[in-house]
Amino acid sequence: MDKMIVVEKITKHYEQVEALSNISLTINKGELFGLVGPDGAGKSTLFRILATLLLPDKGKAWINGVDVVKHYKKIRSSIGYMPGRFSLYQDLSVEENLNFYASVFGTTLEENYALIEDIYRYLLPFKERKAGKLSGGMKQKLALCCALIHAPSILFLDEPTTGVDPTSRQEFWETLSKLKEKGMTILVSTPYMDEAVLCDRIALMQEGQLMKVDTPQQIIDQFDKALWKVSAKNMYGLLKDMRLSPLVEQCYTFGQYLHFTFVQEELDALVAYLKQKGHQEIEIAPTAVTIEDCYLQLTDV
Amino acid sequence: METVIEVQGLTKSFGSFKAVDHLNFKVAKGEIFGFLGANGAGKTTAMRMLCGLSKPTSGSARVAGYDVQLNPEKVKQNIGYMSQRFSLYDDLKVEENIRLFAGIYGIPRPLIKTQTEALLEKLHFTEERNTMVRALPLGWKQKLAFSVAVFHQPKVVFLDEPTGGVDPVTRRQFWELIYEAAAQGITVFVTTHYMDEAEYCDRLSMMVDGRIEALDSPQQLKEKMGVASMDEVFRLLARKAKRTE
Numbered sequence A: 001m002d003k004m005i006v007v008e009k010i011t012k013h014y015e016q017v018e019a020l021s022n023i024s025l026t027i028n029k030g031e032l033f034g035l036v037g038p039d040g041a042g043k044s045t046l047f048r049i050l051a052t053l054l055l056p057d058k059g060k061a062w063i064n065g066v067d068v069v070k071h072y073k074k075i076r077s078s079i080g081y082m083p084g085r086f087s088l089y090q091d092l093s094v095e096e097n098l099n100f101y102a103s104v105f106g107t108t109l110e111e112n113y114a115l116i117e118d119i120y121r122y123l124l125p126f127k128e129r130k131a132g133k134l135s136g137g138m139k140q141k142l143a144l145c146c147a148l149i150h151a152p153s154i155l156f157l158d159e160p161t162t163g164v165d166p167t168s169r170q171e172f173w174e175t176l177s178k179l180k181e182k183g184m185t186i187l188v189s190t191p192y193m194d195e196a197v198l199c200d201r202i203a204l205m206q207e208g209q210l211m212k213v214d215t216p217q218q219i220i221d222q223f224d225k226a227l228w229k230v231s232a233k234n235m236y237g238l239l240k241d242m243r244l245s246p247l248v249e250q251c252y253t254f255g256q257y258l259h260f261t262f263v264q265e266e267l268d269a270l271v272a273y274l275k276q277k278g279h280q281e282i283e284i285a286p287t288a289v290t291i292e293d294c295y296l297q298l299t300d301v
Numbered sequence B: 001m002e003t004v005i006e007v008q009g010l011t012k013s014f015g016s017f018k019a020v021d022h023l024n025f026k027v028a029k030g031e032i033f034g035f036l037g038a039n040g041a042g043k044t045t046a047m048r049m050l051c052g053l054s055k056p057t058s059g060s061a062r063v064a065g066y067d068v069q070l071n072p073e074k075v076k077q078n079i080g081y082m083s084q085r086f087s088l089y090d091d092l093k094v095e096e097n098i099r100l101f102a103g104i105y106g107i108p109r110p111l112i113k114t115q116t117e118a119l120l121e122k123l124h125f126t127e128e129r130n131t132m133v134r135a136l137p138l139g140w141k142q143k144l145a146f147s148v149a150v151f152h153q154p155k156v157v158f159l160d161e162p163t164g165g166v167d168p169v170t171r172r173q174f175w176e177l178i179y180e181a182a183a184q185g186i187t188v189f190v191t192t193h194y195m196d197e198a199e200y201c202d203r204l205s206m207m208v209d210g211r212i213e214a215l216d217s218p219q220q221l222k223e224k225m226g227v228a229s230m231d232e233v234f235r236l237l238a239r240k241a242k243r244t245e
Helices: A043-050 A072-076 A094-104 A113-126 A136-148 A166-181 A216-221 A235-244 A267-276 A291-299 B043-050 B072-077 B094-104 B109-122 B138-149 B168-183 B218-225 B230-238
Strands: A003-014 A017-028 A032-036 A058-063 A079-082 A154-158 A185-189 A201-206 A209-214 A228-231 A248-254 A257-262 A283-286 B003-014 B017-028 B032-037 B058-063 B079-083 B156-160 B187-191 B203-208 B211-216
Touching: A003 A043, A003 A185, A017 A043, A017 A058, A017 A185, A017 A209, A032 A166, A043 A058, A043 A154, A043 A185, A079 A136, A094 A113, A094 A136, A113 A136, A113 A166, A136 A154, A136 A166, A166 A185, A166 B230, A201 A216, A201 A291, A209 A216, A216 A291, A228 A235, A235 A248, A235 A257, A235 A267, A235 B168, A248 A291, A248 B168, A267 A283, A291 B168, B003 B043, B003 B187, B017 B043, B017 B187, B017 B211, B032 B043, B032 B168, B043 B058, B043 B156, B043 B187, B072 B079, B079 B138, B094 B109, B094 B138, B138 B156, B138 B168, B168 B187, B203 B218, B203 B230, B211 B218, B211 B230, B218 B230
Parallel strands: A032 A185, A032 A201, A079 A154, A154 A185, B032 B187, B032 B203, B079 B156, B156 B187
Antiparallel strands: A003 A017, A003 A058, A201 A209, A228 A257, A228 A283, A248 A257, B003 B017, B003 B058, B203 B211
């Protein structure tokens, strides 16, 4: 497989803080690759280094074989970068923003229209509107159009769906999978685990390090404990009592249930304990592991 | 049960555009009320009226015992507010932020001192008391912002997408603070785009095109619509939207 992005032992400090700590990573051509981790894990720093906007302290990185430090100018025309913070011109209209970004890269809106058509059709009714006056979902669509306007071969998307409603998120990811079909390599960071599972591979990041790099399914398969779910009438009381039980190893909220693992699998004893604590309508059963459970286990809540 | 928020025919128009269109609902003391809707459905506009920051075009709302139209200042004194965009001053220290907001909400000076210590301890922030807020990780900032918003023990706290962009671990820690506040009798009015968080609410309303399209407990909503997840509830309801912005 062709390597599109190669990161070799990259370290980056901000004063005393080590934002990236000796990171190595390879992303293949046409891959949809996800970076998952808390704020401060180093995701944005990695994006900035790969987008040639920040110099690493140590280590090297190549985009399609080209060094990101030595030949940064060559790289800039082949990548599209959508930063975490909305960075378009708020006082330019939708159309003016697009024309501006196209002209910066020496192209036109018409030339690459096919690539953005899918997303741009949502924006068409508002093409006269100032970017600053768009809703969150529309801003994000415009930012993606601007990142695509010069037909890059790689897309860097730093938390593109933060603050975006579930319907728009779904549309956004459908767009990504279409771009992937066209052969684009996509590196995307996200705090949403339901998005992480849509990636070909993901890297779980924490404190400047990669804790795990694998396909979502492989990561799920590596979960080495039996996972259970439990609910009762008073969920907050249940959470507190579960954490006090010596039978319970890890317990956390998970939608309408709590998820937990046993220190020792003694179901009857646990149910008796919860009843004695006064819990009502107890429902308890084994449950399937999701990528979110893996994340929570690795980061150890 | 004591009603803390009571909304009747609440409407806000901008010209001919009805951003919020005849809302009716009640929220009880200590309830965690989720306020859902797609981007542009009118959530923020509605919330601004409930906080006394924007005047309704018609209809009325009582929040924490006061009419938002007649007594907006009284409303503001009796609520807490936290948004993802702005809540704390980045260039003030942790302790200074707490003191500033405590003062704004009219907590007496001697109390501020003891309560600040108690809060720093509870959040395990004693080491960071002199840290500039801008230097805190996002998750810490949000926990601090929430604690500051409920520092004066308001009757209601309004949270506008408090966990946007936050990872699963930090979001859970944040929700435990919400649970705790609700258990103390503070009513929590929260917007979120995370459907697992919607499940943590006692009741949910779903806004579509400025109107409340559904309002019930998460369980009831799923049963009524015959789907397994809140994600599906959201998508089915959001699909009814006719306006595009």
